[in-house]
Amino acid sequence: MDLSLPYGSEHVSVRVRKHYHILGRTSRASSHNAQDQIVRDAMEHPLQAPRLADAVRAGDRVAIVVSDYTRPTGADVYAPMILSQLMEAGVAAENIVIVIALGLHRPASDQEIASILGPQIPEQVRVENHNPDQGLVDLGGVQMNRAVAEASLVVLTGAVTFHPMAGYSGGYKSLVPGVASRQDILHNHLLYFQGDHANPRVGPAIVERNPVLEDIRRRGQALGRTVCLNVVMDEQHRVAFAAYGSVDSAWYACASFLRHSSIIDIPKRLPVVFASAGGFPCDFSFYQSMKTLTNSALACEPGGTLIVLSECRNGWELRDELIGMFSLPLKEIARQVKSDFRMDALAVYMAARVIKSRCVFLFSSLPADQVRRAGMEPVNSPTELERIIDMLPTCEIAVFPEATSFLPAWPGFS
Missing domain, CATH: 3.90.226.30 (LarA, C-terminal domain)
Known part of the structure; x- marks a missing residue:
């Protein structure tokens, strides 16, 4: 066959x-409209956080953190929706920056940025590649991207997947390693080891007592004023599930969905x-x-x-x-x-x-x-x-x- x-x-x-x-299973790909509706429903029913439009006011500076070119995350679906809600709430496009959470990856090209975000991003919205060596602010225990650290509100986004070190991607991982300093990123990833071996508490779907995840959360929580939109993608790289709210709540909802839908016995x-x-x-x-x-x-x-x-x-x-x-x-x-x-x-x-x-x-x-x-x-x-x-x-x-x-x-x- x-x-x-x-x-x-x-x-x-x-x-x-x-x-x-x-x-694994082959799922029926949803239409683009269905993806929009999944994200819209999540944003209309926030988890332990106000609706996005109620979290900002005119004059605020907002940073939206999106994942880089190395993974499908549906940002072309939800980034325009986030921008629309922010601007309808009175946030000027000139006061919004989208930061590509590169960690230690190379900068995204203009073509890759267009592929990540889609064609609907207003010209007045600035898009910035994170640099782990420059433009950082010390938050006490962690250094992060200046545009993110100095924003009135930070909107974390990204897809939750099984991760070989952090258990699951998404959540605070958008900040560490996403927009953290090189030193903070390397320190975090070194926790993969326990002596000369891989730490047995580090691996995909492992959350309890995972030192890599615990360090990500500790450093990420140094930044206040955050909300989070996380999604789970299907096999056709379309949004299958979304959750919006506090960072932990949105991340946990997506991780739970992934665990119940995508672990194969x-x-x-x-x-x-x-x-x-x-x-x-x-x-x-x-x-x-x-x-x-x-x-x-x-x-x-x-x-x-x-x-x-x-x-x-x-x-x-x-x-x-x-x-x-x-x-x-x-x-x-x-x-x-x-x-x-x-x-x-x-x-x-x-x-x-x-x-x-x-x-x-x-x-x-x-x-x-x-x-x-x-x-x-x-x-x-x-x-x-x-x-x-x-x-x-x-x-x-x-x-x-x-x-x-x-x-x-x-x-x-x-």
Whole structure:
């Protein structure tokens, strides 16, 4: 039977001659009007906060924080609605700034900003890329973007997804790492480690006693005057659920929706998992594909086989010298990462945890020799992909078409 899986901006078709079952569900995409209504309903029924129009007055300066180009968040749906409500309440367009929450990612291009926000943003509204090294204000325990720190009201936005460190994205994560200083971001991400190992309380869907999440919330709460609009996206990258209100309330509502709708119960971990990142922008680069590796590995037994589709049109997004780190033992990688902590080195460690415990085949646009140096087997065509699947000794495989959207869980998983 032919399978068609997302890859970049297109799909890859593969004929699978083994029995397979799908991890995840295919939902019916909602119309754009339905997305508008979902967001509008959320904003009309705020959770532990006033309606947006009642939270501002003429003369206020408002900062809207939106996610960057590396993930689908529906900002093109809700950003115009937020702006409309603010201006109807008397806030001048010139007093509104939209801050792209880059963390440590590169600045968004004009084309990427247009893709994020859509065509309906008034020219008078300023759009700013966050810079983690300049234009910061010390709030006592954390430094944040000046436009955000000095605003009368800050509207946090973004999609809530399973996150390999913070448990869930969204909420205060728009502030830390989104618009925080480089030092604050690196300190937070270093909490991934407990000695020379990954902290067992750090991982997707883990909230209780998660040190990364606790640090994000502590630093984020240094900024008052905040409200939050969070959403959950469906597999077609459309808004499926939204919540508006206080930061914790909106985030918790979306995280609860995601947990109940997108955690897949499986009886046990499986010997072969065939996973797609879900296409662009989730497979924008190898770095951005980390959630694909970590989520699909949860479904694959140690020593099993992972086949991953991730286009990586923007390359590795790792420093060239880091590819050689994959050949080191995990403890040595951890030691080197911690001695000179940078985000791309942490990504190497996270990927190596999966690659060293499973046989990983990678279908991507990355150079084959570099994929091999990273400890994976490169796959160059759908035909080769079919041949590899045919040669696997198992007669059954699990297919994970949207590995960043769903989280597998087996008995005892926490």
